[in-house]
Amino acid sequence: MSGILAGKRILVTGVLTDFSIAFHVARLAQEEGAEVVVTGFGHLPVVQRAANRLPKPAPVIELDVQNQRHLDDLPARVAEHLGEGVGLDGVVHSIGFAPQDALGGNFLNTPWSSVATAVEISAFSLKSLTTAVLPLMERRGGSVVGMSLDSQVTWPMYDWMGVAKAALESASRYLARELADKDIRVNLVSAGPIKTVAARSIPGFAQLVKVWDERSPMEWDINDPEPAARGVVGLLSDWFPKTTGEVLHVDGGLHAIGG
Secondary structure, eight states, rough: SSSSSTEEEEEEOOOOTTHHHHHHHHHHHHHOOEEEEEOOSSOOOHHHHHHHSSSSOOOEEEEOTTTTHHHHHHHHHHHHHHHHTTTSSEEEEEEOOGGGGGGOOOOGGOOOOOOOOHHHIIHHHHHHHHHHHHHHTTTOOOEEEEOOOOSSSSOTTTTHHHHHHHHHHHOOOOOOHHHHGTTTEEEEEEEEEOOHHHHHHEEEETHHHHHHHHHSSSSSOOTTOOHHHHHHHHHHHHTTTTEEEEEEESSGGGGGGGO
């Protein structure tokens, strides 16, 4: 099969439904020639139904990034589907969560326990996931791509998730430095708001969307995850062989517009 990911093996985390960005990354990766394994956390029958809607039904692995056993067992579980000694060429980190009291305008009152949860799942997990799959990548190199929302500024109601995304962006740069000698690239895609299941749980999500409606120089469709997914697939490919520690904005250009 031809395509920019022909012959590559990709692990895509964070698939929930076929509305999720991760689902469309997996779909496009398959269409570009990759063999894909997906992970999900909770609601595994829902994840499996989504995986079965891909062009080629993909195997599903349960992965809770707060569960060290899941992380320790991940290489072996991936090998069950790809074969021993095959390895991975790419990993997609599409994982994020913050408790409700860490969002929605509650910034000054959020307790540390909720902040810690948001940072662990949304930022530290990039390191946890990457080091977990390192045995599958360190001999062959590859690409790690995560999902962010521009953390250079604040966003309505995003609160401590915005802080967690800032930590994610910093972590990606440190990982890029640490893994460069293994020819592993680490980059992020900073996407505009997409109406996923996770996004709908953000209090005041409509206010975030309003920012794009009013200020994005290019029209932004919150119901279309494909532009962001294409950015991820591009970074997974060999077309960016020396790009690492980068945040690629796929946001209609809003990041470039002043106040």
